[in-house]
Amino acid sequence: MKSLFQISNLSKRYGPKVIFDRAEVRIAAGEKIGVIGRNGAGKSTLFRMMTGEEEPDEGEIVRFPELRLAYLEQLDPFQPGERVIAFLERYTKRETWACGKVAARFQLGPEDLEAPIEALSGGYQMRVKLAAMLLREPNFLMLDEPTNYLDLHTLILLEKFLADYRGGFLIISHDREFLKRTCNETLEIENGKITLYPGDIEAYLAWKAERREQRLRQNENVEKKRRQLQAFVDRFRAKSSKARQAQSKLKQIARLQKIEIEQASPDVSIRIPPVTVRKGVALSCEALAIGYPTKRVAEGIDLVIERGRHVAILGDNGEGKTTLMKTLAGVLEPLSGSYTWGKTLEIGYFAQHTTEMLDPADTVERYLYKVAPSDVTRQEIRDMAGAFLFRGEEVEKEVRVLSGGERARLCLAGLLLSRRDVLLLDEPTNHLDFETVEALGTALRDFAGTVFFISHDRTFVHLLADTIVEIRGGRVLAHPGTYDDYVYHLECLLEEELSRLSPPEEKRDGKGREKPSSGSAKPKSAYHERKAIKSRITKLQTQRTALEGEIERLSQEKERLLQEILDDPTRYDPERQGRLDAVSSELEAAEGRWISIEEEIETLRNTLEAAS
Structure with missing residues (x-):
């Protein structure tokens, strides 16, 4: 495959912090790559350097002539009052019919095209951006956290688009499930280096763990061999009859070299202080109506949630998930009806705006001491701070110097320490890397209290949810079945809607003119043929990954055997x-x-x- 990017000897630092240290990677056309790395590792920095927004300190990034790059802009490119179709035409310089055709792939129908962009939810605005990006006919995409704040409906649309996209892309995401569904290669940024692995995230993490274990075992064997040789030398060096052999053993010791093993990132582990397990009803809603004085968002809400349940609140952006959460937290008054929490239950609430209540003069550690019960130990506080990436001297940072993401992480850490019976969490996974997201999901899954949460991270929801509540069309209903059942239901609805919106492929030629009727439809077998080819490619990629593991194993064994021969070239072993x-x-x-x-x-x- 043709190269699109060649990154050589890349170095970048911010003050004393090294981001990249002589990193190298080649990216070819058609590669669908998931980008992972801890927060602050340099993922967004790499993107900015690849797009030319930022320059490396050393090294070079070569963009080959075949590259037609498109990337999601962090700042909205919309003009005030602009309609969707007007934006697409202005931004892409494409005809109306072409804009409408591509927009339909993202479930933007005629009414949506005529709507003012500012009236759309964040999920629909993301659909408009994706349509605009595709209209520029790129062969490579760069997407930095495209799933943040996306509702599940739009997320499934994005997954479908990326699966069908014929070009290549780089995607930064902390959602393992999303990366598994969209990417067949994995790029990790760690310790200033870039590793590109020809397999999905699951295969990469397994390979990485096995590779580290192999290197540790090899170093153990080297150390064991050194001790054996040194023991021989110490025992016989003084004997003239053995002196020559002792010198030979010393040379062997000098040739034994350990493999350098990069310092592994510390594992993320979150332990939530236990709460008292209680039976009974946690929440009861009767004829509840929620919203604002000038807008009723949902009504007729009748729910009964048992204590200890972990409830995912799902629905499209703009349907009222956060409004329901604010009402249950007591931030908003009900418009009518009522809700009742179980007796003696203490409620804790996390949302992005809760950072405004932090005292700027507090340090990270001091704030956590304030919110934690008196019986929580200093080590537990330090462990929780570390789990949310406040390690070492960073616990002494004052709130006033923390970024917005750091403040959100601090509030979440404080809430988990506060030992509340009920946790209300509105988008708790934003600003977290995927290791921390999964550690949080696992900790909350084992939490004996009640959890209500809003999240668009599919891995997190899958880990935690045992109850699904959906908000749609002004109604709030418990959804029967599991989260996987709910996702499948949405995917079926989406396929039906896309079939209705998508125009027949034969209606227009490449210039937008109506095609004359040929009297025969495109053979249905073409679809099945493409499907069979894609299935064959997937199977071959699986075989390729397995072969790469076998090649790695055989290469190491061959190197070991050759090293044994070099260590003792005078001994022939048939x-x-x-x-x-x-x-x-x-x-x-x-x-x-x-x-x-x-x-x-x-x-x-x-x-x-x-x-x-």
């Missing part, structure tokens, strides 16, 4: 030599199979592009 010959043959065969699979994948991809 069994070892036979094994070396066999490993070399197996390695050559595995590499040949890998090349064949890679060539078949390339051929199938070309066939798909030609068929489209």
Whole structure:
């Protein structure tokens, strides 16, 4: 595949903090890459350097002539009062019919195209941005946290678009499920280096863990060998009959080199102080209506939630999820009806705006001491701070110097320490990397109290939710079944809606003119043929990943056998030599199979592009 980016000897630092240290990577056309790394590792910095918004301190980023790049802008490119169709035409310089056709892929119908952009929810505005990006006909996309604040409906649309997209892309996301569904390669930024792995995030993390274990075992073997040789030297160095052998052993010791192993990022573990387990009803709503004096958002809400349930509040943006949460938290008064919390239950509430209540003069540690019960230990407070990325001297930072994301993390850490029976969490996973998101989901799953939460992170919802409540069309209803059932239900509805909105492919030619009727429809078998090719590509990619693991294993064994021969070249071992010959043959065969699979994948991809 043709290269689109070549990054060589890349170095970047901010003050004393090293972000990149002689990092290198090549990115080719058609690669669908998920970008991961801890907060502050340099993911967004890399994007800014790749798009030219920021310059590296050293090294170079080569953008090849074939590159047609598009990326989601962080600042909205809309003009005040602009309608959707007017924006698409102005921003992309494309005809009305073309704008409408691409917009339909994101479930933007005729009414949406005529609507003022400022009247749309955040999810629908994201759809408009994606349509505008695609209208520029790029062959490579860069998306920095595109799933933040997206409702599930729009998230499924985005997944479908990326799965069908014929070009390549880089996506930063903390949602493991989203990355699994959209990306077949993984790029990690860690310790100033860039690693690009030809497999999805699950395969990469497994490979990374195994590779580290192999290196640790190899270093243990090297150390064991050193001790054995040193023991021989210490015992026989003084004996003239053994002096020559002792010198030989010293040379062997000098040749034994340990593999350098990068310092692993600390594992994220969150422990929530336990609450008393109680039976009974946590929340009861009767004929509840919620909203604002000038707008009724939902009404007729009748819910009964048992204590200990973990309730996901789901629905499209703008339907009223946050309004319901604010009402249950006591921030908003009900318009009518009532809700009742169980007796003796203490309620804790987290939302992005709760950061406004922080005292700017507090340090991180002092704030956590304030909100934690008296029996919570200093170590527990330090552990919670560390779980939310306040480690070492960072616990002494004052609130006034914290970023918005850091303040949100601090408020969330404080709430988890406060030992409340009920937790109301509105988008708790924003500003967290995926390790922390999953650690939080696991900790809350084991939490004996009651949790109501809003989140668009599919991995987090899947980990935590045992009850689904949906807000749609002014109604709030408990959804039967699991979260997976709910997602499947939405996907079916989406397919029906897209089929209704999408115009027939044959209606217009490349210039937007109506095509004459040919009297015969496009054969249905073409769809099934494309589906079969995609399925074959997926299977081949799985085989390729397995082969890469086998090649890695055989390469290491071959290196080990060669090292043994170098360590003692005077001793001929026919069994070892036979094994070396066999490993070399197996390695050559595995590499040949890998090349064949890679060539078949390339051929199938070309066939798909030609068929489209």
